[in-house]
Amino acid sequence: MRRLFIANRGEIAVRIIRTAKEMGIATVVGVSEADVDSLAAHIADEHALLGPAPAPASYLNQDAVVAAALEHGCDALHPGYGFLSENAAFAAKVAEAGLIWVGPAAEAIGMMGNKAQARDAARRAGVPILKGTDGPLRPEDDALEIAREIGYPLVVKASAGGGGRGIRFVHHEAELLSTIEMARGEAGAVFGDPTVYLERFVEFARHVEVQILGDGKDFIHLGDRDCSMQRRSQKVIEEAPAPDLPDVVRRTIRESSVELARQCGYSGAGTVEFLYDPIRQEAAFIEMNTRIQVEHPITEQITSVDLVREQLLIAYEGAMSLMQEDVAFTGHAIECRINAEDPEKNFFPSPGRIARLAWPEGSGVRVDSGVGEGSVVTPFYDSMLAKLVVHASDRPGGIEATLQALQNTRIEGVKTTIPMHSTLLSRPEFADVAHHSKFIENMPDLLEAP
Structure with a gap:
């Protein structure tokens, strides 16, 4: 039997459902009372009510999630990102219930979830550390x-x-x-x-990361990303590949990330994160995320690899479909996380009903979203509406195309962060790769409303 339970919501639930359906896998999505009428609930083959709107009573209720998966005859569970995706105890509970866990083993999650243990494992694998x-x-x-x-x-x-x-x-x-x-x-x-x-502590560091895949036997990387444009440690704009990295640094972080995955016997998709000091031209390990990342689409765009499909192949078949020599990199991709927040009110959440919605179209434009026109944005969860992803032949072209795509996006009924993205992408510091992870905080007037 191939019946997948999605223990998540929003755009990542929609993303997983669509790939699973392409693979001929039936889907059941767990929903809270607030998400019964969500896009994910509508496009899945079935939905299962987990509990009331607050996440602790629904999406974080481990027993309710496992029970729902079993009651609906599922044989596997995909946790997405956030919520329970990096909870080692939950991964173990899913396996004990006889379900396939779409992700690395609970032991790997536990090791990498402990920053001190992860740092020690990285050191042993030859990953550069601070x-x-x-x-x-x-x-x-x-x-x-x-x-x-x-x-x-x-x-x-x-x-x-x-x-x-x-x-x-x-x-x-x-x-x-x-x-x-x-x-x-x-x-x-x-x-x-x-x-x-x-x-x-590295002041004015950039945040770079490496996407890895492993199936317990073979381990590969799918290049690197830069996620330096952040606000309060939350990523705002991501791009792939990471721009302006010395070849030796890029090679080191990619190869050592694969070695870390090998030493862990890693199975699934993961991301190894680094601080990059542009003054010393050195990268150092931060942590490893043992799940699919929010920013995975930019890697998919430059490699033409469906990472969710690979996750499901590894979980169901025990092997990924490609080796390192199969991975080729083309062009440059940029992702903007569009949130329902009001930039004029210190980015306070802006819940409400989406009265009008029109996404940009055209060559190289991709939108991963969990909402549609008429959707209600609730105050209970993360406020991300969509990820706008643009793929172009090079970075300057990507910046220009992303600005155009933002201009062609129409969202009415809630406030959004689109003005912030347009401002940041227009800055000369971004074009010159002179920004860093504290860039926004260090320029308090940067995001003032025009």
Whole structure:
């Protein structure tokens, strides 16, 4: 039997459903009460009600998700991204229930979910890492001496952190001990794990990452991406391949990412993330995401590889359909995450009904969306409406085509971040690859309404 349960919502649920249908796999999507009339619910073969609108009562309710998959006769479960996708305990629970988990084994998720363990695994695999503590910082360690050896500024990171949370910066020795204690307390309260570690802080770094695939036997990369344009540690614009990287850096991060996957016996799609210091021209490991990424379409556009299809092939058949020599790179792709937020009100969420919707069309334009005209944008979840992806022959052409596509997008009924994307793509710093992950925060007037 081939019947897939999608434990997610919005654009990624729609994305998975469409590829599964192309492969002849029946689909059941889990929905909350707020999403019963969603696009994903309409295009899936069936939908299963998980619970009330709040995510803890529906999309994060592990027992309800597993029970729904079993009740609807599914043999596999795809977690998408976010929600339970990187929860090792949930992956184990899915497997124990006799369902195929579309992703890496729970052990790999657990290892990479712990930042200190992931850093150690990366070091063993030859992945470049920032100077820092070898493993978690223990209470008995001489933190002051360790910090002096690393050098300031540095960052205190929660071992179990993620998504920009659990990070505190230290610029002077006098701040160190109190910051470590605060970080431990915060990590224990938020993540249930108080362990932290220290790492050198790279100011004005770019965020680059490598897409990998593995099936437990063979391991490949599908190139790199740049996700440096961020707001409050959330990615805003992504592009592939990463521009203006020295050949030796690009080769190192790609090859070492594959080696990390090999050492983990990795199975599925994953992303190895790096900080790139353009001054030193050095890249260093941040973390590994053990799931499909939001920005995966730009990799698909430059490689012509359907990553969701590969995930499903690996899960069902135990093997991906391609090897490294089959991967070819063509052109440049840019992705804008379009959110229902009001840029004029400090990006406050803008829920409501979409009164009018018209996406751009044309050669090289792709829109991955979970909404349609008349859809209701609820206040319960992430506010992303769609990912606008443009593929062109080169980066300058991609920027120009993306600006045109944004201009041709019409969304009425809710406020969106489209003006922000247009502003950022028009900046000379973006064209010159002079931006970094703190670019928006360091220019407070950048996104003021015209």
